[in-house]
Amino acid sequence: MHVAVIGANGGIGRELLPRLADAGHDPIGVVRDESQFDEIRERGGEPRLGDLEGEFESALEDADAVVFTAGSGGDTDWGKTLLIDLWGARRVIDACLERGIDRFVMISAYRASEPLGDPEAMRPYWVAKRCADDFLEASALDATILRPTALTDDEGTGRVSASFEYDGEGGGDIPRADVGQAVVTALETDETIGETIRLFGGDTAIEDAVRPER
Amino acid sequence: MHVAVIGANGGIGRELLPRLADAGHDPIGVVRDESQFDEIRERGGEPRLGDLEGEFESALEDADAVVFTAGSGGDTDWGKTLLIDLWGARRVIDACLERGIDRFVMISAYRASEPLGDPEAMRPYWVAKRCADDFLEASALDATILRPTALTDDEGTGRVSASFEYDGEGGGDIPRADVGQAVVTALETDETIGETIRLFGGDTAIEDAVRPER
Numbered sequence: 389m390h391v392a393v394i395g396a397n398g399g400i401g402r403e404l405l406p407r408l409a410d411a412g413h414d415p416i417g418v419v420r421d422e423s424q425f426d427e428i429r430e431r432g433g434e435p436r437l438g439d440l441e442g443e444f445e446s447a448l449e450d451a452d453a454v455v456f457t458a459g460s461g462g463d464t465d466w467g468k469t470l471l472i473d474l475w476g477a478r479r480v481i482d483a484c485l486e487r488g489i490d491r492f493v494m495i496s497a498y499r500a501s502e503p504l505g506d507p508e509a510m511r512p513y514w515v516a517k518r519c520a521d522d523f524l525e526a527s528a529l530d531a532t533i534l535r536p537t538a539l540t541d542d543e544g545t546g547r548v549s550a551s552f553e554y555d556g557e558g559g560g561d562i563p564r565a566d567v568g569q570a571v572v573t574a575l576e577t578d579e580t581i582g583e584t585i586r587l588f589g590g591d592t593a594i595e596d597a598v599r600p601e602r
Numbered sequence: 603m604h605v606a607v608i609g610a611n612g613g614i615g616r617e618l619l620p621r622l623a624d625a626g627h628d629p630i631g632v633v634r635d636e637s638q639f640d641e642i643r644e645r646g647g648e649p650r651l652g653d654l655e656g657e658f659e660s661a662l663e664d665a666d667a668v669v670f671t672a673g674s675g676g677d678t679d680w681g682k683t684l685l686i687d688l689w690g691a692r693r694v695i696d697a698c699l700e701r702g703i704d705r706f707v708m709i710s711a712y713r714a715s716e717p718l719g720d721p722e723a724m725r726p727y728w729v730a731k732r733c734a735d736d737f738l739e740a741s742a743l744d745a746t747i748l749r750p751t752a753l754t755d756d757e758g759t760g761r762v763s764a765s766f767e768y769d770g771e772g773g774g775d776i777p778r779a780d781v782g783q784a785v786v787t788a789l790e791t792d793e794t795i796g797e798t799i800r801l802f803g804g805d806t807a808i809e810d811a812v813r814p815e816r
Binding site for chain 2: 441465470474478515519
């Protein structure tokens with residue numbers, strides 16, 4: 389599968405690219421700056437330029453699936469959160485619809501289920517993530533929404549805990565590496581289409597955890 | 603009609619309350635602070651407390667229609683725009699759905715049709731307004747979305763220009779008083795249900811301007 393990763397140079401994107409390549413896929417690393425191209429290549433991806441506030445559509449050429457893991461980050465104001473995390477996501481979703489790219493995995497956040505939760509300082513972020521998720525969910529795309537709890541840079545374990553319902557309690561921190569692996573597994577597992585999956589650190593093999601019980 | 607005005611003490615809300623009362627309706631002025639109650643009463647409204655980041659649902663009791671004209675304004679950061687203009691609006695829409703309050707008028711903004719337009723500094727605001735509008739439009743409510751261009755405090759003229767399509771060109775500034783009158787007319791005109799109406803200063807009587815040609 390040609391998988392375009394939007395935000396390929398972010399914390400999860402960097403873990404995701406080599407895992408996609410190892411699984412036999414062809415990752416496309418979409419970044420804002422050519423200076424990041426070498427790093428994308430080193431991680432097994434084909435680098436392409438894309439600017440979520442400008443032109444990014446050409447970076448989606450030939451993609452069979454898109455993973456959205458871009459975010460304006462903590463060093464910019466909430467205006468950038470509106471423009472990147474929310475509007476950028478909506479633009480990518482619309483571009484997928486226009487181009488017939490059906491498969492989409494969104495990296496969201498645990499509290500997107502309840503944006504007025506605590507800590508209060510994070511609420512605007514959760515509003516933006518939730519609104520992007522809802523737009524995706526209401527679209528005609530084959531979407532999987534992943535909502536990890538707090539992220540760490542620990543080594544991946546290949547094991548997580550997952551929940552298909554929101555209970556407000558959350559769970560342990562999760563390594564970005566395991567979120568990246570969960571994206572690969574989600575893309576390869578059709579039962580995850582239409583699901584919103586909360587991810588925590590845990591002891592279940594990822595391929596079992598992300599599969600909803602029927 | 604009992605009309606709950608969310609943001610009753612804002613620029614458009616203050617123009618709207620007496621016009622609703624003059625037209626024979628019963629306006630409910632929803633504000634955050636009891637110190638604003640007298641002013642709401644002077645404008646012909648029944649004051650009620652409501653906090654868009656907390657509890658506001660009881661302020662909707664007995665309402666037949668809701669007008670959303672709340673906004674965090676220009677003195678707070680974009681985080682408040684996410685919490686009030688976007689998430690607050692979504693919460694009010696959800697509360698209307700739960701309570702069977704079918705009629706909803708949203709005060710939006712001209713550039714919500716094209717959030718990446720100019721000036722660049724306003725883009726996050728237009729993203730928030732657009733996302734709230736889209737959530738309303740996709741809901742089961744009988745909604746009218748009004749998208750005025752730049753607002754002034756000039757006296758109302760009773761005349762505007764309106765457009766049912768976005769052409770990117772916009773039109774002249776419009777007094778808040780005329781937007782208030784357009785809300786009253788929209789509430790009384792079932793043909794405006796399901797419409798997104800761009801409003802500018804102009805020469806057409808409001809009751810003619812907001813009626814789509816069939």
